[in-house]
Amino acid sequence: MERIAYATEEMARLWRNPSVRRLATLLFAVCAAAVLLVWGYIGYTSDRLRQDWLAQQAAILGRLAAxxxxxxxxxxxxxxxxxxxxPEELAQGRELAAQYGLTEELEASLTPIVGKNRLRNGLLLSGGVLVVFGILALLLLREYRRELTTVRKLALSLENAVKHNVPMKFRLYGEGEIGLLANxxxxxxxxxxxTIGQLRRDKLFLKDTVAEISHQLKTPLSSLAVYTDLLLEGAVEPATAREFLETCRRQLDRMEWLIQSLLKIARLEADALPLQLRPAPLGETIEQALDAIRRLAEERGVRIVLDESAAEPVSVPHDPRWLAEAIANLLKNAVEHSPAGSGSPVRIRLERTPVFLRLHVEDSGPGIDPKHLPHVFKKFFRASRSGSGVGLGLPLAKTIAERHGGMLTASLPEGGGTRFSLTLPLHPLPSPGSDETYESVSPDKGEL
Amino acid sequence: MKGYAVLSGRYLKQQRRRTALTVVGIVLSVALISALLTMGQALKDNTLAKEIRENGSFHFAYTQPDPGLYDRLKGNALIGKVGRLRSGAETPVGETYKLFVEQADEDAFALLPIHLNTGRLPQSPDEVVIEEWIAERLPGHPKLSDTVTLNGPDGRPFGYRLVGILENGVSTQMQRTSRAFTLLTEPAASPSAGQSDQLFAAFRDGVDISSHLPEFEKLDRPFATNQNVLALMGESADRNLNQVLTIIFGTLVGLVVISTVAVIYNAFHISVLERIRQFGLLRTIGATPRQIRHLVFREASTLALIGIPLGLAVGWGGLWLVLWLMIQSGFQILQMESFHLTFHWWIMGLSVGVGIAAVFAAAWLPARKAAKVSPVEAVKGAGSIVRESYRRARLPSPLRLLGVEGRMASSNIRRNRTKFRITTFSIIVSVMLFIVFHYFTQETFKMTVDQTENTKIAFELTRYVTLTAGETDQNGADAGVPDIVDAKQRERIAGLAGVEGVYGRYDLPSPSAIVPDKLLNPEFTRVSRLQFPQVSGDGKAQSSEVPVNLQLYDDGMFAKAARFLDSGTVDPEKLEAEGGVLLIQTVKPYNEDAGKKEILPLSRYKTGDVLTLYFGDQPGNAKTVRQVKIAGILSQSPFDSAYQPSALTVIGTKSTVAGLLEAAPADMRPFGTAMMGLSVALKDGADSEPVREALEKIAADIPGGQLVNIVDRQKQERQFALQMQIFVYGFLIVIGLIGSLNIMNTVQTNLLLRRREIGLLQAVGMTMGQIRKMASAEGIWFGVIGSFWGLLLGGALSYFLFKELSGIQGMPFEFPWGGALIACVFALGVGLLSVQGPLRKMARSNLIEELREDT
Amino acid sequence: MDVIQAENLCKVYGAGSTQVEALKDVSFSVQQGEFVAVVGASGSGKSTLLHLLGGLDRPSSGKVRIDGEDLYGLKEKERAVFRRRKIGFIFQSYNLIPVLSVEENIQLPLLLDHRQPDKAYIADLIRTLGLDQRRAHLPSELSGGQQQRVAIGRALAYRPAIVLADEPTGNLDSANGREVIELLKLAVRQFHQTVIVISHDMNVAAEADRILRMQDGRLIEDSRGGVRA
Structure with a gap:
């Protein structure tokens, strides 16, 4: 049963090729023509045979009659x-005929009727067969040439495209095997x-990143240089020297933080860090993020409230460490922009659709200026000076979200304040195939 | 899912109802085609077999051949069998019967219609076979192996051994002359003086008979062919019959095919129209036109695959069932002893081929249409609005008279010309099919079935009367001739169980009529090439002398004539009172030119005219002339032959005829108005045995009386008529079904496609009743237009068929009013009814659902 | 790289007094990976433009190039195959095949191309779209949002280079609509596709990288950058 199904599929596939269809029509036409011709010829030749035979018998009768x-x-x-x-008469007759040499061994050439018939048949049929096959051969050759020319054109076009990195000049859109190959x-x-374009972009990106890093490092580095020089000169009092050293320490911290963040983002954006996406309870991840921010929130006197929707246990494929960091960044931003006091807490809310899980971090602060909204995820963008950090927190969070197959958006809700929405697919989109072109340095650690 | 082609199966499943209807349509059509062809072929086969049985299987014969001809024929390469028949001397049996012993050789026994009942054929010149009925009358009532003394070929008595009994022939009984057969062994070359053997010859198998007949005709005269058999084989010198039959059956099958194609085309077209958006959608996803066509054709293939084998089975099985039922109820199929329904491969193949071709022809256009759909059309939304072109002036439709509903109906129809045409097309085809089939079957029925009362007559009481010269009574009739049975006995016979009627037979002279030339039909003269002798009756107008067949009817017979009354009255009392007669002036002469018989009127008398009759050959002699008033005109004779070849028929009551006979010279009317014979008609299904016994007894009492037993023949005739009717009406019912199916399918889908539109109308404020009125108006309009064109085309095609049928037998063309009326009423009715169903469904459904765009 | 190039597109319907110029000389190009929104009032020619870009209708004049191929220089059959492999459509009224199940509807473009669908991939896709419980159901048994997700699945099955969406959120409530747009955005990113969406809903337009504004058949504005982040 399966064999038959398989065989029919094979047939159907063959039939989809226009060349096969043409070939089939051709063969069918030639076959039909040949059969018709043979029939006609057989009719003609048996007619001739009959006439010749009758003539011979008539002659015999005539002689006998005389x-x-x-x-x-x-x-x-x-x-x-x-x-x-x-049959007895037949046997008798054969004996008599044998006496006159009229046996089966008699050469065909000596029996004029048969001889003529054989000659005629032989010549015409062989001739006919030759002609038919000749025509068939010509037509078959033409078909083959057509197919092969197409293949050749495709090959040349592909070669050209690869060599000069341009789109193919000769293209084919069709069904059948050649169409598949062409596609x-x-x-x-x-x-x-x-890919080449992507490579170029990656190069550019690398250039930009390096430029960014060097740019961002320039200031603290020059600052460090100045202070170190001053200390080396020695003309500094111990108290001031201590101050200087603390400043240097701060700058160093800042540089470390900067480099780390930048590299993190760079690696994430360049897809060099594969995240371990495993279905895990989101609640724990949120807890992790809360832990990281608790101290800051207490310092600022901002309350963080988990909505009852967030209390529900929900599982979503994610990398808990990275996602926690992203959520922490959002919370940090929210806390830093929230007024003190328990009257306006930062809310964490979960929203679930058949496809997505959305985590909303809402603060009731002044809200982002609408004209700044499009730029809020740009690196080093700081809408106000009220936050610490270098303006990399949100971009990092966005990149982490995108690596999770989701997205991060900012919006201004009706009641005021700012809302950041982290959208995660409940089941990530299937990957189009292995896109990894880089070897990851260390899959588990987010360090250099 | 294996491939996108699965879509076609899914679509079919979704549209279960329409799919089922279409399959039923295919099944019916294929069944009809195969049944028609099988029936036709079987009829032909069996008729041929019957003809061969009655006339023998020889192809041609020489009645007085030269002595050497036998040898020449025997040795001819083309000839298969040659039989010799030598006639013999007469042997009288009893007073009334004769017997001839004929000699036939082996080949002759094979070629001639000699059928054994029991025993075997003679194998030596001492043995003989005789007919059953004469065996009973021979002295000694001989049985098989007895010796029978008959006059041999030399005229002297010879004791033959009886080795076989032959079946009874009808004509031999009627003519009271029987034939017995013995073996002919003398060689052909030496016939006795004065005798020549008749030669019967048959060609070998495979010989083209018609092309070789002429050369054999030249060999010797007189030359005769086995006309009927050859004609049925299609080999007669006159190829007319076969050609005509082919054309007729071809037309009928063609019509059924067209109807099938129409049914399937409709179903497909509408199904495609319904899904036009889907096909457009498939195109947007990237299906090539070829793939869409493939889908539609796959649907068609599936339907064909289911429908055609089922159709063959139903057609074949249906016929078998009907025939089996008939045999079970004791019928003999169409007068044939054994009716074989042969399975012809070519018929099955042809039906299958035609079915497949029809399905694909029907699916081709819709497939193309589906493939041509522009993807945009499908995507844009439900249907595009057709703008009316204002260029052509339009005839206002009468629908507008029906108020706003009528106006809407008329606009709807106008807007959607294509759908309108599809719907009406199917109605036209259905109506046409019905009319043509009805016409054809009625005409064939008339042609092949004897519609006179003779089919009921099972027994004839006759007698052989010798005239004694002299005694005449005041009527001039021979006083010694009483009625064959007196009135009391006649009553008794009429009262027997199973007897339907008793009719008297009279032996009347034939007068002539003086018919003014202006009342003669010139067509008749042209066709028959008969020139009636001119007569100067009144001295004024030119008149012709036309032979007249005079008939005497008793009361019961007039009642039977009512069926054929064209004008006037058949009431015997009125006829008595006025001294009037009935006239039959339609005749059936043989047309030499065309080689066939034709039915046409001989004269153009009207009721109330006066007819001048005279007896003898002296039209001028006032004593022999009588005038009668024509009180009624019949279209054909209710008894005996329906039509005379070239004579008028005048029918009168006893007293009228008696009055007429007075004008005849005495020697012309020896029996006067005495009843000479009695025909006894049996009811259908009556038991004939008791009647036969009773009549035998009566016949024994009548001097010179004899009972002629034609019960079997009569039964066959009646059954033939009945069976023809069954087949005819069966076919008509199936055709009616096909037609109705077609109409129903089309009209309903037409409506269903406009669900959204109707929902809109409802939203605007039209009540369901108004909508129903509108839809009904449309339905009626479809019916009217469809009927009109169907009538026209049906009439035209019927006329065409008439022309073909006239090739077999000439007849007047009667427009099939009956069939047309039925068809039209039916079409209108079905159209109207099929509108109601979907409307009711729509009334129940949710308005908002309808308004939303369908996916 | 230019995935789509429209050059001087014009489309005229009807003739004579009832002539309508749906598009007048529209030209633009779209890079790979862009999420473009086409906005405008009814009758501005947005749908016509989309149909022309997808090869569904013939322009009265002008050219459309996709991946460098002149769409209307191809034969009808070639265009159908091109469409099958390179363009995915999403409509306002979902336009699913009613006799096929969810899974079968999604696989349809592949089957039309006589390819055997990658079962694992399709299963993954269905799960992502949140239709796992409904994979054997017919469209009539699904809600509007679910049906549109099936349509998206179908448009993504062959991973075509371009996805054209005509008012994909028109028949949906705001929550479902948002979901649809977010799915499209994710798909663009994941599969490196290019998406063109027609909408009159400004929220949708806000999600786009680029907005083309149409009016009376002309392209009057081509702005970059969304209002929202």
Whole structure:
């Protein structure tokens, strides 16, 4: 049963090729023509045979009629009704005929009727077969040439596309095997272009990152240089020296934080850090983030409230360490922009749809200025000076969200304040295939 | 899912109802085609077999051949069998019967219609076979192996051994002359003086008979062919019959095919229209036009795969069932002893081929249409609005008279010309099919079935009367001739169980009529090439002398004539009172030119005219001339032959005829108005045995009386008529079904497609009743237009068929009013009814659901 | 890299007094990976533009190039195959095949191309779309939001280079609508696709990287950057 199904599938696949269809029509037409011709010929040749045979018998009758008139009608009757002859008569007749050399060994050339027939048949049929096959061969050749020319064109076009990194000039859109090959070749060429483009972008990105890092480091570095120089000079009092050293320490911290964040973002954006996405309870991750921010919140006197929706146990595929960091960044931002006092807490709210899980961090602070909204996730962007950090927290959180197959958006809700929405798919989109081109340095640690 | 082609199966499943209807349509059509062809072929086969049985299987014969011809024929390569028949001397049996012993050789026994009842054929010149009925009358009532003394070929008595009993022939009984057969062994070359053997010859199998007949015709005269058998084989010199039959059956099958194609085309077209958005959607996803066509054709294939084998089974099985039922109820199929329903591969193949071709032809256009759908059309939304072109002036539709509903109906129809045309097309085809089939079957029925009362007559009491010269009574009739049975006995016979009627037979002279030339039909003269002798009756107008067949009917017979009354009255009392007669002026002469018989009127008399009759050959002699008033005109004779070849028929009551006979010379009317014979008609299904016994007794009492037993024949005739009717009406019912199916399918889907529109109308404020009125108006309009065109085309096609049928037998063309009326009423009715169903469904459904766009 | 190039597109319907110029000389190009919104009032020509970009209708004049291929230089059959492999459509009225289940509807483009669908991939896709419980159901048994997600699945099954969406949120409530748009954005990012969305809903437009504004058949504004982050 499966064999039949398989066989029919094979047939169907073959039939989808236009060349196969053309070939089939061709063969069918030639076959039909050949059969018709053969039929016609057979009719013609048997007619001739009959005529020749009748002529011979008539001649015999004529001679017999002249010599022994009473025998002639009998012979005629026998010729007219050969079914009346019996096998014994046949045997007898053969004996008699043998005496005259009329046996089966008699050469065909000596029996004029048969000889002529054989010659005629032989010549015409062989000739006919030759002609038919000749035509068939020509047509088949033409078909093959057509197919092969297409293949050749495709090959040349692909070669050109690869060499010069341009789209293919000759393209084919069709069903059948050649169409499939052409499609894959065309996709290959496009993919190639895209990959090269991507590589260029990656190079550019790297350049930009390096430039950013060096730019951001320039200030603290020069600051450090100045203070170190001053201390080296020695013309500094111990108290001031201590101050200087503390400043240097601060700058160093800042540089460390900067480099770490930048590298983190860079690695994430360049897809160099594969996240371990495992279904895990989100509640724990939120707890982790809360732990990180508790001290800051207490210092600032801002309350963080977990909505009852967040209390529900929910599981979503994510990397808890990274996601906790992202949530922590959001909370930090919210806390830093919230007024003190328990009257306006920072809320964490969960929203669930059939496809997504949304985690909302809402503060009731002044809210982001709408004209700053599009830029809030840009690196080093700081809407106000009221936050610590270098303006990398939100971009990092966004990148982490995107690596989770989700997204991070900021909006201004009706009641005022700011809302950050972290959207995660309950089941990540299937990956289009291995996109990893880099070896990860260390999959588990987020360090250099 | 294995491939996208699964879609076609799913679509079919979704539209279960429409799929089922379409499959039923295919099944019915294929069944009809195969049944028609099988029936036709079987009829032909069996008729041929019957004809061969009655006339023999020889192809041609020489009645007075030259002596050497036998040898020449025997030795001819083309000839298979040659039989010799030598006639013999007469042997009288009893006073009234004769017997001839004929000699036939082996081949002759094979070629001639000689059928054994029991025993075997003679194998030596001492043995003989004789007919059953004469065996009973021979002295000694011989049985098998007895010796029978009959006059041999030389005229002298010879004791033959009886080795076989032959079946009874009808004509031999009627003519009271029987034939017995013995073996002919003398060689052909030496016939006795004055005798020549008749030669019967048959060609070998495979010989083209018609092309070789002429050369054999030249060999010797007189030459005769086995006309009927050859004609049925299609080999007669006159190829007319076969050609005509092919054309007729071809037309009928063609019509059924067209109807099938129409049914399937409709179903497909509408199904495609319904899903046009889906097909457009498939195109947006990237299906090529070819793939869409493939889907539609796959649907068609599935339907064909289910429908065609089922159709074959139903057609074949249905026929078998009907025939089996008939045999069970004691019928003989169409007068044939053994009716074989042969399974012809070519019929099955043809039905399958036609079915497949029809399905695919029907699916082709819709497939193309589906493939051509522009993807945008599908995506844009439910249907595009067709703008009316204001260029052409339009005839206002009468629908507008029906108020706002009518106006809407008329606009709807106008807007959607294509759908309108599809719907009406199917109605037209259905109506046409019905009319043509009805016409054809009625005409064939008339042609092949004897519609006179003769089919009921099972027994004839006759007698052989010798005239004694002299005694005449005041009527001039021979006083010594009483009625064959007196009135009391006649009553008794009429009262027997199973007897339907008793009719008297009279032996009347034939007068002539003086018919003014202006009342003669010139067509008749042209067709028959008969020139009636001119007569100057009144001295004024030119008149012709036309032979007249005079008939005497008693009361019961007039009642039977009522069926055929064209004008006037058949009431015997009125006829008595006025001294009037009934006239039959439609005749059936043989048309030499066309080689067939034709039915046409001989004269153009009207009721109330006066007819001048005279007896003898002196039209001028006032004593022999009588005038009668024509009180009624019949279209054909209710008894005996329906039509005379070239004579008028005048029917009168006893007294009227008696009055007429006075004008005849005495020697012309020896029996006067005495009843010479009695025909006894049996009711259908009556037991004939008791009647036969009773009549035998009566016949024994009548001097010179004899009972002719034609019960079997009569039964066959009646059954033939009945069976023809069953088949005819069966076919008509199936055709009616197909037609109704077609109409129903189309009209309903038409409505269902406009669900949204109707929902809109409801939202605007139209009540369901108004909508129903509108839809009904549309339905009626479809019916009217469809009926109109169907009538026209049906009539035209019927006329075409009439032309073909006239090739077999000439007849007047009667427009099939009956069939047309039924068809039209039916079409209107079905159209109207099929509108109600979907409307009711729509009334129940939610308005908002309807308004939303369908996916 | 230019995935879509529209050059001087014009579309005229009807003739004579009832002529309508749906598009007048529209030109623009779209890079790979962009999420473009086309906005405008009814009758501004947005849908016509989308249909032309997808090869559904013929322009009266002008060219459409996708991945460098002149769409209307191809034959009808070639265009169908091109559409099958390279363009995914999402409509306002979902336009699912009613006789096929969810899974079958999603697989349809692959089957039309006579390919065997990657079962694992399709299963993954269905789970992501949140339709795992309904994979064997018919469209008539689904809600509007679910049906549109099936449509998205179908548009993503072959991972076409371009996804064209005509008012995808038009028949949905705001929650479902938001979900649809977010799914599209994710898909763009994940599969490196390009999406063009027509909408009159400004929230949708706000999600886009780029907004093309149409009016009376002309392209009157081509702005970058969303209002929202």
């Amino acid at each position: 010599e022994s008139p009473e025998e002639a009608p009998r012979l005629a009757r026998l010729l007219a009704h050969p079914e009346r002859l019996s 894959q070749a065309q996709e290959l060429a496009i993919r190639l272009q895209q």
